[in-house]
Amino acid sequence: MKIWHPFTQEKTAPLPLKIVRGDREYLYDEAGNSYVDMISSWWVNILGHSKPEIADAIAKQAHVLEHVIFAGYTHEPAEELVDILSQHLPKSLSKFFFSDNGSTAVEVALKMAYQYFLNKGINSRDIFVNLEGAYHGDTIGAMSAAGVNSEYHSKFKKFFFKTFSIKFPKNVEDENNSIKNLEEFLEKNHQKVCALIVEPLVQGAAGMKMYSPEFLDKIVETVRRYDILVIFDEVMTGFYRTGTMFAMNQTQNIPDIVCLSKALTGGFMPMSLTVTTEDIYNAFWSDDWGKAFIHGHSYTANPLACAAACATQKILQRSEIKQNIQQISETHKVRLAELSSKDILTHRSCGTISAIDLSSVALAKHIAKVMLQNGIIIRPLNNTIYFIPPYCISQQNLHKAYDLLEGHLGHDV
Ligand SMILES: *Cc1c(COP(=O)(O)O)cnc(C)c1O
Numbered sequence: 208m209k210i211w212h213p214f215t216q217e218k219t220a221p222l223p224l225k226i227v228r229g230d231r232e233y234l235y236d237e238a239g240n241s242y243v244d245m246i247s248s249w250w251v252n253i254l255g256h257s258k259p260e261i262a263d264a265i266a267k268q269a270h271v272l273e274h275v276i277f278a279g280y281t282h283e284p285a286e287e288l289v290d291i292l293s294q295h296l297p298k299s300l301s302k303f304f305f306s307d308n309g310s311t312a313v314e315v316a317l318k319m320a321y322q323y324f325l326n327k328g329i330n331s332r333d334i335f336v337n338l339e340g341a342y343h344g345d346t347i348g349a350m351s352a353a354g355v356n357s358e359y360h361s362k363f364k365k366f367f368f369k370t371f372s373i374k375f376p377k378n379v380e381d382e383n384n385s386i387k388n389l390e391e392f393l394e395k396n397h398q399k400v401c402a403l404i405v406e407p408l409v410q411g412a413a414g415m416k417m418y419s420p421e422f423l424d425k426i427v428e429t430v431r432r433y434d435i436l437v438i439f440d441e442v443m444t445g446f447y448r449t450g451t452m453f454a455m456n457q458t459q460n461i462p463d464i465v466c467l468s469k470a471l472t473g474g475f476m477p478m479s480l481t482v483t484t485e486d487i488y489n490a491f492w493s494d495d496w497g498k499a500f501i502h503g504h505s506y507t508a509n510p511l512a513c514a515a516a517c518a519t520q521k522i523l524q525r526s527e528i529k530q531n532i533q534q535i536s537e538t539h540k541v542r543l544a545e546l547s548s549k550d551i552l553t554h555r556s557c558g559t560i561s562a563i564d565l566s567s568v569a570l571a572k573h574i575a576k577v578m579l580q581n582g583i584i585i586r587p588l589n590n591t592i593y594f595i596p597p598y599c600i601s602q603q604n605l606h607k608a609y610d611l612l613e614g615h616l617g618h619d620v
Contacts, residue, residue, distance in 0.1 A: 229256025232600045234584065243583045243604045247597050250411065250443050252474030254522055255599040261473050261518045268514035277305065277507040284513030291520045292480070295452050297461045302488040304481045304500070305508035309442035310344025312466035312479035313404070317348050318502060319464060319487060320402040320436045326490045326498045332401040333368065336389070336430060339375040342412030343404060343440050352404050359412065371396070373426060375416065382422045389429055397433035402464075404438040407454035408557055411443040414591035415562035417555050420457045427460040436487075437462040442479070446470040446523060447532050447598070450558030463487060473519035476512035531598045535559045538602060539594070542609040548616035552590075562593040563612070574615050583608050 212223060228235040232255055234242045247253060254261070268284060275282060289303045306315055317335065324332045337343075341353040350360040351367040373389050376382040393400065407423055410416040427437050439462040444454040448470070451457055455465065464487065468479035491500050506512075522528065539561035543554045552564040565571045571587035578585050585592060585608075594608055 231255040232597050232604060241582055242579070243596075243600070243608070245578075245583050245585050245594050245596050245600075245608055247470075247595055248474055249469075250448075250595055251469045251472075252597050253446055253448075253470040254473045254519060254528070255597050256474075258473060258475075258522070260522060261475050261515050264514045264518035265475060265511050268511050272510050274506070274509055274511070278503055282508075282510050282513075284510045284517060285508040288513045288516050288520070291517060292467075292482075295520075296465075296482060297455070299461055299484050300465060300482045301485055302483050304483070306479050306481065306504050307477050307506045307509070307512075308344075308479055309440075309466065309468035310346040310349045311504060312442060312468050312481045313343045313349040313352060313440055314346055315481040315502060316404070316438045316440075316464045316466050316483075317352055317402070319481065319483060319500060320438060322500065323436065323487050323490045324401060326493070331398055334371060334396065334400045335368070336371045336373065336400060336403040336435070338405045338410070338426075339372045340410050340413035340416055341372075341404070341406060342410065343406075344442075369399075371400070375410075376418065376422060379419070382419075382425065385422075386425050386429055389426065393429065393433055393435075397435065400430070400433065400435045402436035402438050403427070403430045404440060407439045407441060407444055408449050408457065409444055409454070409560060412588065414564070414588040415555070415560055415593045415595075417557050417562075420459075424459045427458070427462075431460075436464065438464040438466070440466045442466050442468045447528075448558055448560060448595070450532065450536055471519070472512055472515040473522075475515040475519070476509065477506075478509065478512035478516060528598055531600075532559055534602060535596065535598065535600065535605065538605050538609075542606070546609075546613065546616075548613075550616040559598065560593065560595050562591055565590045565592060565616075570616075574612060577615050578608065578611055581607075581611055583611065 225237050226234045227237055232243050234244050272282060304315055306312055335352050337352060337354050343349040343353045347366055350363055353360060354370045354372045355361060355364040355367060371392050374385040376385045408417060439455055441453055445467045455461060464481060464483045466481055472478050491498055536558050539556040543556055543561055546554060550566045550570060552566060554563040568590045571590050571592050574592060575585050575587050
């Protein structure tokens with residue numbers, strides 16, 4: 208094997224399954240077997256595989272303009288996309304910076320926040336505040352922002368910059384302890400804090416851990432008392448994953464910076480956006496080149512990716528998609544409420560995402576294997592099984608996943 212796969216222990220992992228085709232929620236292997244993609248191919252595919260309208264939009268764009276340098280040049284697909292997204296974002300988020308994946312969207316947000324203060328003559332603010340269990344991507348800055356306790360990244364902690372982690376509350380009563388702990392830290396250190404960065408409402412890679420909009424509002428209001436910037440990493444939560452277009456549509460407070468990627472292009476092309484306010488933008492607006500935001504990637508605002516995103520965003524606003532999202536959310540709630548087994552520690556759902564914590568990692572692995580044998584792809588995170596399907600999934604397939612799960616609880620592994 209010449210290919211080295213991501214997030215894989217190559218020695219012990221089974222050989223990768225070769226996928227030759229995708230259609231709606233289905234993936235097909237070489238032998239013609241079909242699989243329901245219950246994890247939206249790592250959370251990116253929201254409208255189904257090989258969606259013809261998106262494929263056509265990319266093909267059409269490829270015949271006209273495949274790419275152009277984005278410093279000093281612009282193009283219609285980028286401008287159209289920004290116009291579409293502006294209709295759905297809060298008015299205050301009005302400046303769009305392109306990059307090409309979730310991690311770079313986060314890197315851009317971190318650098319923007321830090322340089323915002325530098326440009327205002329403040330160089331003491333170099334600490335980022337995160338929420339325990341955070342995941343913001345795998346590049347050094349994004350790992351760093353998630354903090355030293357991340358199970359994914361702790362090996363690299365000696366390269367990390369300074370962070371403070373808000374304790375993830377064990378329950379609603381515990382939220383006040385987390386806030387108190389944060390307040391104590393800020394009373395002493397607020398002049399050193401640059402920004403808060405959080406995955407709003409759902410921490411994906413941590414195991415689809417969920418928390419209330421009220422708690423998030425309390426965190427935001429606490430840090431804002433000290434002029435600390437607020438970054439929402441909506442790379443996973445964006446585009447109706449949590450039931451609303453963005454998770455921030457469920458909070459009272461609007462962030463200063465938001466990171467978007469994953470479902471932005473319907474899962475067709477890698478692209479991301481870091482969207483910010485006029486106030487932050489204006490701190491970079493100057494006759495002084497030194498105050499500019501000196502950051503960019505070769506494929507910034509790739510026109511093919513922009514064409515895919517425009518097509519995706521237009522489809523996403525159709526009423527039938529909204530109905531599907533509603534139905535998935537309902538089915539999650541109903542089926543979770545019915546689950547009862549000593550093998551289930553807890554379960555939860557938020558919009559189109561559901562998660563079930565099982566009694567052991569071995570059981571989660573066993574169930575993933577059974578599901579695959581029965582034509583459903585899941586990918587547990589430790590002892591947590593989660594479903595995050597494309598919005599086009601049939602109710603029948605969604606129920607099948609729950610039936611299989613139920614059928615394999617309570618047995619010895
Ligand atoms: C996946 C993810 C990222 C990283 O995105 P990549 O495109 O994989 O680099 C960042 N933040 C969150 C919340 C994510 O879920």
